Amino acid sequence: MKKYISLSVIILLGLALRLYHLDSRPVGFTWDEAALGYNAYSLLKTGKDEYGKILPVVFKSFGDYKPGLYIYLTVPMVKIFGLNEFATRLPSAILGTITILIVYLLVCELFVTCHLSLVTSLILAINPWSIHFSRGAWEANVSLFITTLAVLLFLKKRYLFSSIFFALTFWTYQGSKMFTPLLVISLLLIYKPKIKKLIWPGLLGLLMLLPVLWNFGSQSGRLKVFNVFGYTRSSEVINKILAADDQKDIWGFHAEIIDQLRGVGQRYLNHLSPKFLFFTGDWSNLRQSTPYYGYFHLPEIITILIGLVILLRTNNQLTKLLLGWLLLAILPSALSRDIVSGVRSLPMVIPLTILSGIGLAKLMSNKFLSLCHFVTLLLFLIYFIDLYFIHSPLFVAKDWLYAYKPALQALAPIKDKYNKIIFSDVFGQPYIFVLFYFQVNPATYQVSAKLQEDSAGDVGQVTTFDKYEFRRIYWPIDRSEKSTIFVGDQFELPEKDMNLANLIRIKEVFYPNGEHALRIVALQ
Numbered sequence: 381m382k383k384y385i386s387l388s389v390i391i392l393l394g395l396a397l398r399l400y401h402l403d404s405r406p407v408g409f410t411w412d413e414a415a416l417g418y419n420a421y422s423l424l425k426t427g428k429d430e431y432g433k434i435l436p437v438v439f440k441s442f443g444d445y446k447p448g449l450y451i452y453l454t455v456p457m458v459k460i461f462g463l464n465e466f467a468t469r470l471p472s473a474i475l476g477t478i479t480i481l482i483v484y485l486l487v488c489e490l491f492v493t494c495h496l497s498l499v500t501s502l503i504l505a506i507n508p509w510s511i512h513f514s515r516g517a518w519e520a521n522v523s524l525f526i527t528t529l530a531v532l533l534f535l536k537k538r539y540l541f542s543s544i545f546f547a548l549t550f551w552t553y554q555g556s557k558m559f560t561p562l563l564v565i566s567l568l569l570i571y572k573p574k575i576k577k578l579i580w581p582g583l584l585g586l587l588m589l590l591p592v593l594w595n596f597g598s599q600s601g602r603l604k605v606f607n608v609f610g611y612t613r614s615s616e617v618i619n620k621i622l623a624a625d626d627q628k629d630i631w632g633f634h635a636e637i638i639d640q641l642r643g644v645g646q647r648y649l650n651h652l653s654p655k656f657l658f659f660t661g662d663w664s665n666l667r668q669s670t671p672y673y674g675y676f677h678l679p680e681i682i683t684i685l686i687g688l689v690i691l692l693r694t695n696n697q698l699t700k701l702l703l704g705w706l707l708l709a710i711l712p713s714a715l716s717r718d719i720v721s722g723v724r725s726l727p728m729v730i731p732l733t734i735l736s737g738i739g740l741a742k743l744m745s746n747k748f749l750s751l752c753h754f755v756t757l758l759l760f761l762i763y764f765i766d767l768y769f770i771h772s773p774l775f776v777a778k779d780w781l782y783a784y785k786p787a788l789q790a791l792a793p794i795k796d797k798y799n800k801i802i803f804s805d806v807f808g809q810p811y812i813f814v815l816f817y818f819q820v821n822p823a824t825y826q827v828s829a830k831l832q833e834d835s836a837g838d839v840g841q842v843t844t845f846d847k848y849e850f851r852r853i854y855w856p857i858d859r860s861e862k863s864t865i866f867v868g869d870q871f872e873l874p875e876k877d878m879n880l881a882n883l884i885r886i887k888e889v890f891y892p893n894g895e896h897a898l899r900i901v902a903l904q
Contacts, residue, residue, distance in 0.1 A: 387484060387501065394480045398473040398514040403466040405776075406516055407773040407892065408669060411809040413517040414816040415441040417468035420454035422822035430815070432826040437591040442809050442831070444839045447592065461635045463819050468517045475525040476514025480505050482525065482690035486532045489697055499744070506761050508661075509675035509722070509729045511768075520726045523553035527560065528730055531705075534567055534649030543581035547588035555712040555724045560774035562711065566704040570697050602801030617622045635714035653726050654681070657732070661672030662722035669722050671775040675695065676732065677760040678752060683739030690738050706731040731748040744755050773892040783889045784813040787867055790887035790900055792818070794864070798902060799838045801850045801889070803856065810850050813843040820846075849886060865902045 417780050419429050419439050429439050429451075439446045454470040484501040488494060504510055522627040530545035546564055549556035568578075638888060647885040650656055658678050661669025669675065676684070706728055713724035745749040773782070784807070795801060795818075803810045815825060824847065833840040843850055853872040858864075866873060878885065882904045889898040 381499060386498050387481070388427065390498065390502050390505050391477060391480050394474075395477045397506065397511050397765075398476050402469050403464065404471055405769055406512075406667075406780050407777050407787060408515070408782035409465050409468075409813075409816075410781055411728070412440070412444075412446075412469055413813050414423075414809075414812045415444075415446070416451055416517045416519075417458065417463055417465075418812060418816045418822075419446075420458045420468070420801070421463045421816075421819070422862065423451065423828075423849060424455050424458055424811060426822050426826070428822070428826060430822065430825060433492070437594075441814065442839050442841055443677055445554075447551050447553060449548060449759065450517065450522055454472050454517075463816065464797055468531075469515065472516060472518050472521045472871060475522050476510060479510070479525045479528055482528045482532055483730065483733065486528060486535070486730075487737065489532060489535045490701075490734075496741045499741050502736055503736050503740065504733045506757075507676065507729060507733060508670060508764055508768075509672055509726070512661075512675075512734075513726055515523060517669075518723060518726075519553040520555060520723045523549045523556050524726055524729070526552060527556070527727060531567070532796060534571075537573070537577075539573065539581040540575055540584065543585035543587065547585040550589055551590045558715070559709060560714045561863050562708045563659075563705060564610070565700070566708065568783070570700045570704070578687045609835065626703070632726075644714050647716075647719060648710050650720040651710045651713060651728065656720055658742065663721055664719050665822070666776045666779040670764065671772055673767055675722065675729070676736065677757055677764065679756045679760060680736045680739075683736045683743065683753070684732060686739030686742050687735035687737065690742060691735065702731040702734060711801075775893075775895070776893040776894070778897070781807055781813075782891060783807065785817060786889050787887070787898050788813060788817040790889075791865065791867070792900070794886065798847075798865050799863040800847050800849065800861065801865045801867070802853060802861070804853050804866075804872055804898075805841060805850050806852065809839075809841065810867075811845055811848065814845070814848060832884070859903070861903055865900065867898055868901050870896050870899055874903060 415430075422428060422430050428434050429436050429441075431440055433440075439448050439451055450471060454468055457467040457470045458823060461470070478829055480501050484497045487500045488496040491497070500835060510521075513524075526545050526548050530542045530549070533539075533545060546560055549560045550657050566606070594752070613729070654674075655663070658674035658681055659675055661675050663669075682752050691702060701894050709731070710725050711729035713721040716724060718724075740750075740753065743753050747795035777783075803814070814820065828845060830842060830844050831840050840849065853868040855873060857879055858866065859877070862882075865886070878899075878901065880903070884902045884904065886900040886902055888896065889900070891897050
């Protein structure tokens with residue numbers, strides 16, 4: 381009974397950390413989140429996505445392609461709470477919380493000890509990596525829940541259900557298309573289940589993959605853009621490098637494949653660095669971590685190292701599973717164009733949390749050391765909460781596209797009074813925010829949107845819709861417009877040129893740190 385009370389308290393703590401001010405922290409709202417929310421709204425209203433496709437498996441949104449499970453999970457949330465940030469982020473927050481329970485059950489299955497299971501679930505409940513990705517509409521976080529549940533079911537020899545959930549990861553997040561097959565192969569090699577028990581689960585899993593694989597070809601352009609091997613130096617560039625150093629590449633050391641493999645190795649090791657794990661998180665993208673804080677609390681350096689030593693000394697199936705999970709989880713990120721990525725490497729959080737739990741359980745055999753660690757961990761947790769909820773908007777508002785919502789709130793009461801609205805695309809994809817915050821009728825939008833595809837294979841953009849134009853503002857020409865609202869930055873709408881007789885200032889939008897974001901003016 382005591383363990384269930386303790387587990388309930390831990391889960392409630394995790395839920396509170398994931399739900400508190402969910403609509404406003406992270407500050408702002410990304411275009412991917414807005415797309416997930418609006419497509420759920422479109423399904424709810426019309427049974428179609430934003431492009432009019434009936435109940436798709438893969439959703440096209442501004443030229444990007446999103447596996448559809450998160451959107452379908454969001455539909456009931458939008459039905460209950462309306463189309464807003466809270467409803468869009470809620471599936472991730474709920475499943476991020478349930479992952480705490482799944483990890484508890486997983487550790488019970490692996491170690492047959494409730495003491496270690498409680499410790500590990502507590503660590504996950506307060507883990508910065510898990511909290512951060514549970515508080516945004518991140519498909520990767522839902523995929524993490526499904527993957528962890530699938531592994532648990534596999535270890536319990538519920539192969540049919542395990543196969544279903546492994547297949548669902550393909551319906552959830554693009555990165556799973558690499559990680560899930562590798563993890564499944566590892567499980568089969570480590571635990572060697574009987575082949576006859578895998579026939580029907582395997583066939584069912586493959587059957588579930590067919591709709592996703594059928595749509596794979598349409599997503600290949602996006603894959604080429606994010607694939608690290610899609611960026612190559614020409615032979616002319618390599619020859620210029622050699623000529624500058626007066627060298628000849630006799631041994632082929634300057635071959636492009638060598639340079640690319642070196643880049644992959646660098647990306648891979650970045651995810652195992654203390655900088656990434658304990659000090660800064662994803663330093664290349666402020667959307668993916670809390671500023672000046674790592675993905676684990678700093679005192680966990682000790683417990684993770686202790687856990688790793690204990691695990692390596694054990695050297696059994698458990699060792700192979702956790703180390704295999706950890707090392708394979710980095711590959712989707714290491715093979716992408718980004719130097720480091722907290723979202724693509726998110727599956728790392730499970731084995732590292734278990735390692736931290738093993739180390740903390742070992743420390744708890746000494747009352748003094750365990751007390752010191754818990755006190756230190758509590759202090760770091762308080763510091764993290766203060767940094768995340770109070771101070772982070774000062775650093776990340778621009779990256780989280782904070783300016784769109786207040787700008788559209790200012791437009792709402794006056795937009796019908798003007799014939800045209802020109803909205804700058806300086807921050808990218810403004811159309812999806814117009815659809816989301818104005819709750820534009822999906823049936824109306826589906827027949828009138830114009831998508832400008834990107835020839836390079838990256839995301840395209842919607843340039844016009846109804847009375848809206850989404851483009852850069854060129855004031856020397858655009859100032860001649862009549863009955864038009866302009867939304868742009870201070871460079872597109874310079875202060876020195878805001879003295880026209882027919883110009884009305886509507887709003888100046890600032891970031892929380894006081895930096896200017898957007899200027900809204902109207903020409904009568």
